Amino acid sequence: MHQNPLQHVTVLYLEFICLHASVSSTLTTRNIPLKQVFLLLLLLRGHRRRRRRCVLLAGGNHHHHLPTPSAPYDRLKGPAAAAAAAAPAAAAADSRTSDNSVDRMTWRPQYRSSKFRHVFGKAATKENCYDGVPITRNVQDNNFCAVNPRFLAVITECAGGGAFLVLPLHHTGKVDPHHPRVSGHRGNVLDIKWNPFDDCCIASASEDTTVKVWEIPSHGLLKNLTASLKELQGHSRRVSLIEWHPTANNILFSTGYDYQIMIWNLDCSEQVIKNPVRTISHHTDVVLSMSFNADCSLLASSCKDRKIRLMEPRSGNLLQEANCKTHKANKVLILSNLKKLVTCGASRWNERQIALWDQDDMSVPLLTENLDGSSGALFPFYDPDTHMLYLAGKGDGNIRYYEISSEKPYIQFLTEYRSNTPQKGMGVMPKRGLDVSSCEVFRFYKLVTIKSLIEPLSMIVPRRSESYQEDIYPMTPGNKPALTAEEWLSGINKDPVLMSLKPGSQIVESNSEISKGLGNQRDIRRSQSRPGMLQLAYIQDQLGTKDSTEDSSHADGDRSQLSVSNGEELALFSPPRTENEMLLKFHKQQEEIRRLRELLNQRDVRIKQLELEIKNVKNSSQSQG
Numbered sequence: 001m002h003q004n005p006l007q008h009v010t011v012l013y014l015e016f017i018c019l020h021a022s023v024s025s026t027l028t029t030r031n032i033p034l035k036q037v038f039l040l041l042l043l044l045r046g047h048r049r050r051r052r053r054c055v056l057l058a059g060g061n062h063h064h065h066l067p068t069p070s071a072p073y074d075r076l077k078g079p080a081a082a083a084a085a086a087a088p089a090a091a092a093a094d095s096r097t098s099d100n101s102v103d104r105m106t107w108r109p110q111y112r113s114s115k116f117r118h119v120f121g122k123a124a125t126k127e128n129c130y131d132g133v134p135i136t137r138n139v140q141d142n143n144f145c146a147v148n149p150r151f152l153a154v155i156t157e158c159a160g161g162g163a164f165l166v167l168p169l170h171h172t173g174k175v176d177p178h179h180p181r182v183s184g185h186r187g188n189v190l191d192i193k194w195n196p197f198d199d200c201c202i203a204s205a206s207e208d209t210t211v212k213v214w215e216i217p218s219h220g221l222l223k224n225l226t227a228s229l230k231e232l233q234g235h236s237r238r239v240s241l242i243e244w245h246p247t248a249n250n251i252l253f254s255t256g257y258d259y260q261i262m263i264w265n266l267d268c269s270e271q272v273i274k275n276p277v278r279t280i281s282h283h284t285d286v287v288l289s290m291s292f293n294a295d296c297s298l299l300a301s302s303c304k305d306r307k308i309r310l311m312e313p314r315s316g317n318l319l320q321e322a323n324c325k326t327h328k329a330n331k332v333l334i335l336s337n338l339k340k341l342v343t344c345g346a347s348r349w350n351e352r353q354i355a356l357w358d359q360d361d362m363s364v365p366l367l368t369e370n371l372d373g374s375s376g377a378l379f380p381f382y383d384p385d386t387h388m389l390y391l392a393g394k395g396d397g398n399i400r401y402y403e404i405s406s407e408k409p410y411i412q413f414l415t416e417y418r419s420n421t422p423q424k425g426m427g428v429m430p431k432r433g434l435d436v437s438s439c440e441v442f443r444f445y446k447l448v449t450i451k452s453l454i455e456p457l458s459m460i461v462p463r464r465s466e467s468y469q470e471d472i473y474p475m476t477p478g479n480k481p482a483l484t485a486e487e488w489l490s491g492i493n494k495d496p497v498l499m500s501l502k503p504g505s506q507i508v509e510s511n512s513e514i515s516k517g518l519g520n521q522r523d524i525r526r527s528q529s530r531p532g533m534l535q536l537a538y539i540q541d542q543l544g545t546k547d548s549t550e551d552s553s554h555a556d557g558d559r560s561q562l563s564v565s566n567g568e569e570l571a572l573f574s575p576p577r578t579e580n581e582m583l584l585k586f587h588k589q590q591e592e593i594r595r596l597r598e599l600l601n602q603r604d605v606r607i608k609q610l611e612l613e614i615k616n617v618k619n620s621s622q623s624q625g
Contacts, residue, residue: 114403114412114414115461115471115472116386116388116403116414116441116461116472117414117415118461118462119388119401119414119415119441119459119460119462120415120417120459120460120462121399121457121458121459121460122457122459122460123455123456123457124455124458127172127173128456129172129173129453129454129455129456130152130167130172130173130175130453130454131173131174131175131451131453132174132175132176132177132452133154133156133165133175133452133453133454134156134157134158134177134452135154135155135156135157135424135448135452135454136155136156136157136188137449138155138190140190140191140240141288141377141394142190142191142240142241142425143379143425143426143427143447144191144192144424144425144447145192145425145426145447145454146192146193146202146427147169147194147427147428147429147445148194148199148429148430148433149169149199149432149433150168150169150199150200150218151166151167151168151169151194151199151200151202151216151220152166152167152168152169152427152445152454153165153166153167153192153194153202154427154447154454155189155190155192156181158181158183161183161186161187162183162185162186162187162188162189162204162206162208163181163182163183163185163189164181164182164189164192164204165179165181165182166181166182166202166220166221167179167220168220169433170591170594171220179221180221180223180224180225181221181224181225182202182204182221182224182225183224183225183226184212184214184225184226184227184228185204185206185207185208185212186208187206187208187209187238188206188207189204189205189206190205190206190207190238190239190240190241191204191205191239191240191241191242192204192205192242193242193243193244194244195244196244196246196477196479197249197479197480197481198479199479200215200216200217200218201213201214201216201229202214202216203242203244204242205239205240205241205242205254205256206238206239207238207239208238209235209236209238209239209256210231210232210233210235211231211232211235211239211242211254211264212228212229212230212231212232213228213230213232213252213266214228214229215229219587222583229271230266230271230272230273231271231273232252232254232262233272233274234262234264234273234275234276234279235254235256235258235260235262236258237256237258238256238257239254239255239256240257240286240287241254241255241256241287241289241290242254242255243292245292245296245488246292246294246295246296246477246496247294247295247296247481247482247483247488247494247495247496248296248481248482248483248484248485248487248488249481249483249484249485250265250266250267250484250485251263251265251266251485251488251489252264252266253290253299253313255290255301257286259281259283259284259285259286259287260279260281260283261279261280261283261287261290261299261301262276262278262279262280263277263278263279263280263313263314264276264277265277265485266485267485267486278313278314278316279316280299280311280313280316281316282309282311282316283301283303283305283309284303285303285304285305286303286304287301287302287303287304288301288302288303288304288330288331289301289302289330289331289332289333290332291332291341292313292334292336293334293336294337294495294496295482295493295494295495295496296313296488296493297313297493298310298311298313298319298334298359299311299313300332300333300334300341301332302329302330302331302345306323306324306328306329307321307322307323308321308322308323308324308329308332308341308343308357308362309321309322310341310359310362314488314489314491320362321362322357322362322363322365324355325348326347326348327343327346327347327353327355327368328345328346328347329343329344329345329355330343330344330345330346330377330378331343331344331377331378331379331380333381333382334359335384335404336384337384337387338404338405338406339358339359339360339406340356340357340359340366340404340406340410341356341362342354342355342356342357342380342382342389342404343355343357343365344377344378344379344380345378347368347370350373350375351370351372351373352370352371352372352373352374353369353370353371354368354369354371354380354391354411355367355368356368356404356410356411366410367409367411369411371391374393374396375395376393376394376396377393377394378391378392378393378394379391379392379393379394379425381442381444382404383431383441383442385431385441385472385474385476386403386441386442386472387403387405388401388402388403388404388414388441388442389401389402389403389404390442390459392423392444394423394424394425395422395423395424396422396423397418397419397421397422398416398417398418398419399444400413400416401414401415401416401417401459402414417457417459421446421448421450421451421453421455422448422449422450423446424447424448424449425447426444426445426446426447427444427445427447427454428442428443428444428445429442429443429444429445430479431476431477431501432476432478432479432501434501435458436468436469436473436501436502437466437503438458438460439460439461439462439463439472440458440459440460441459441460441461441472442458442459443456443457443458443459444456444457444459445457466605468503470502473500473502475498475499475500476498476499476501477496477497477498477499478496478497478498478499479499480497480499481497482495482496482497
């Protein structure tokens with residue numbers, strides 16, 4: 001006969017009481033000292049409690065509590081008395097089960113299946129790090145680093161003015177101390193951001209109250225860059241933060257210690273722009289962070305006055321304002337696909353804390369969670385494709401990551417990456433620059449000041465299959481703008497233009513449109529889908545030659561120049577006549593060495609593929625024979 005869990009537990013308990021009573025009576029009839037009997041009963045009582053605890057933990061429903069005798073002496077009166085005492089307790093347990101009472105065992109974790117539960121962090125080897133970088137010692141709570149699929153930019157320590165370093169992404173290893181820098185500011189550089197639609201365009205904010213936009217040559221810097229493409233003059237005090245518009249072309253946001261947020265339109269012919277298109281003046285103290293939703297119809301900001309504001313950026317209207325006395329927010333991030341906001345800050349007792357807010361009602365947070373008692377600022381990073389939230393603390397060596405959902409409990413802790421080296425800031429690679437062959441879903445560039453090191457850190461989903469994983473790589477925003485600056489300023493909103501990360505898919509190119517927006521003040525350079533083609537593109541521009549693989553589509557053209565086995569023009573191998581040509585050939589050799597290393601690293605995979613193809617051909621031939 002099938003018994004429910006409560007009946008089964010009750011029977012086990014009654015059997016144990018009978019055994020307990022019989023043992024005590026046997027011991028007393030055999031003239032065993034009463035003291036020893038008492039000690040043995042205490043041991044049995046402890047065993048009973050441990051057994052009841054184990055049964056509770058193993059049971060399916062923790063609402064089914066074990067019955068307890070009404071008096072400690074009832075269990076010594078025999079099985080009948082024990083059963084009579086247990087019956088009312090069993091009935092009370094049934095009534096508690098039917099009653100909607102609060103769960104007492106709140107410590108039990110609520111697990112939820114997730115394909116990202118086993119994501120792990122993989123730090124790059126020393127050969128693939130950037131060593132010898134003089135990282136800035138500024139105490140501003142910024143990341144001081146910006147990355148795209150072609151370049152890595154980092155703010156450096158320098159005397160007299162401000163500067164930052166721009167390195168080709170494949171230029172790993174020891175960095176030359178005299179490497180050329182971008183050094184056009186008169187004060188320290190506080191923030192840098194790459195244009196999301198042009199991998200050769202970067203903006204910088206400085207203590208000299210200006211924002212400057214720079215064009216980086218596609219091959220990298222060969223000498224110090226001091227002439228900017230645009231200069232924005234409008235702030236009265238130092239500029240601390242800048243952000244590019246996520247969907248519109250040539251729209252830049254800036255904020256500074258004058259408590260104002262300014263919106264700039266770069267689609268003009270002037271080199272110096274003094275008047276922003278919009279100024280937002282709702283803040284009463286320094287703005288600590290800015291964030292946009294997917295189409296930039298909403299702008300969220302956190303301020304030193306402990307208030308979180310949600311605004312419409314074009315009109316500057318204040319939509320909502322949150323002032324939570326128990327949560328002091330430093331950073332804010334809009335989770336646009338979930339219509340929520342996440343803030344990082346401190347609790348009333350100065351513990352580091354995160355809070356989740358409803359975008360439509362910011363009167364109280366949906367939940368708050370205390371992390372630890374450290375004092376370093378928390379930097380939140382959100383991946384809308386995987387719904388994962390990463391938290392990296394300034395001065396910490398660990399990175400926590402969570403999965404966010406639109407339903408309770410909203411935030412699910414996944415795991416934590418730990419290391420012994422503290423980070424000063426973090427650069428983040430856009431999704432179009434990730435390595436999909438290794439199931440990489442996020443990549444940080446960790447600034448380690450104590451070692452003068454920049455360490456790439458990949459977040460990887462462990463998968464056995466080497467094929468493209470479509471479930472972890474949905475369509476993602478590409479490098480093509482959805483709007484022009486005039487269209488967005490006129491009131492039009494559009495979602496980002498999406499692209500696929502699948503190898504062989506069409507890569508969106510946008511430099512031709514961007515060059516029109518900037519008044520044709522620079523050469524049009526074709527956007528490369530792989531960072532490794534940088535040096536080759538520059539050689540083609542400087543020497544006026546073309547790759548033989550691209551010339552195959554123009555077979556009727558001039559074929560006077562011969563090609564060699566690696567696909568390059570024979571004219572490229574003529575002896576260098578100037579120092580510039582020698583530098584170009586040096587970079588070309590570095591690129592060839594990098595390609596050979598990639599081929600060597602992939603040789604095992606290629607061998608397995610060929611062996612599998614041979615096996616398939618043999619099987620097909622045998623089946624046909």
